[in-house]
Amino acid sequence: MEFSTIWLFVVAAAALLIIPGPAVLYIMARSIEQGRQAGLVSVLGVSLGGAVHVLAGAVGISAILMTSATAFTVVKYLGAAYLIYLGCKTLFSASDNKASEIAQAPQKKWLKILCESALVEVMNPKTALFFLAFFPQFILPSAGSVSGQFLLLGAIFITLAFVSDSLYALLAASIRKRMNVSAKLQNRVTGYVYIVLGVFSAFASPAKT
Template identity: 40%
Template sequence: MLGIHDFWLFVASGLLLNVTPGPDTAFIVGRGLQFGWRGGAAAALGVGTGCLVHVAAAAVGLSALLMASTLAFSVLKWVGAAYLIWLGARMLLSKPSDFTANAGAAPTLSIPAVFRQGMLTNVLNPKVALFFLAFLPQFVAADAPNKALAFLVLGLIFVVNGTLYCLALAAFAARAADRLRRSGTVLQWINRGLGALFVALGIRVALART
């Protein structure tokens, strides 16, 4: 369908990524601590909107490049494999202290301002753009009839799943903030599990025939 392959591996990888703590998670938890459910939900929706911007940019830019050259597609997949291995290695070396949520902003922000903050924090993070450029092509065939549409479909699935999780996280943070902030060791092992998955996926791509 649309040249998408290993769809369930993509869904599983995306779900694991969504539950992995990082800057967006800390932002959502922090706003949930400060402003309750409404603040956490606004942060989650802002982050999701930022991800949509990255998905659209990846689809438009990559489609033009990949339509011009099959070799460019292969090169991009190699670069993506190297990036996924590097990212996975960093996750495997994570520490519990890396996942402490920071709720340091002043509690005078409006809910729309929290939304804009979440969106801009995500849009202006070059690592998010690089991740989508590396991750999405791994599940699209080089001869796909419409690569841009395939990227958009995969990206939309990823963003919807991520936003649903982030909304649940915002609700949890608003109700059980103290316990969540003390769960650094658990979050560390979730992060390491995803790191191992990324390393394995990167190796799989690197060893696959082009």
């Protein structure tokens, strides 16, 4: 690929990433609920989930998903249900004592947060739709392997997203410190954010980006 094409892609991707989307709201909710490290682990998890979509898109699986209304609907509702489940779990299982225990032994929670974050992104079919709609605008069949170009653009996008999402995670963690409110209130806010994201995901349509 030509450098000018890659540079144009970087500029376009950066402009899109500045606007917070569902993934950013999820990451910020994690940071507000459990602090900076949990937010950054969520960023890594979302990046891993995005990598799955990039690989799927490169081999054509995402294209098949987008052409099957049934497959899209199944994945969409599974993802929405999982977000709503996380929200309800956060709302009903939160307590100041439990939050204190998490703060004292966070290392036991990182793998769980990583897996949950990756799963949330993997089960978001709109990510696959976005990649399939956005990346081809910068791919030239004459430049070589289309799959290779898709993977390259995917790697660039995920790297940019990782940096952008990390900044949002740090911002949310800073807000959390300044809020100085009880863990119970923090978890209520986080739980409602998850539920709203789940409901929003449930109304996702293949025709929308």
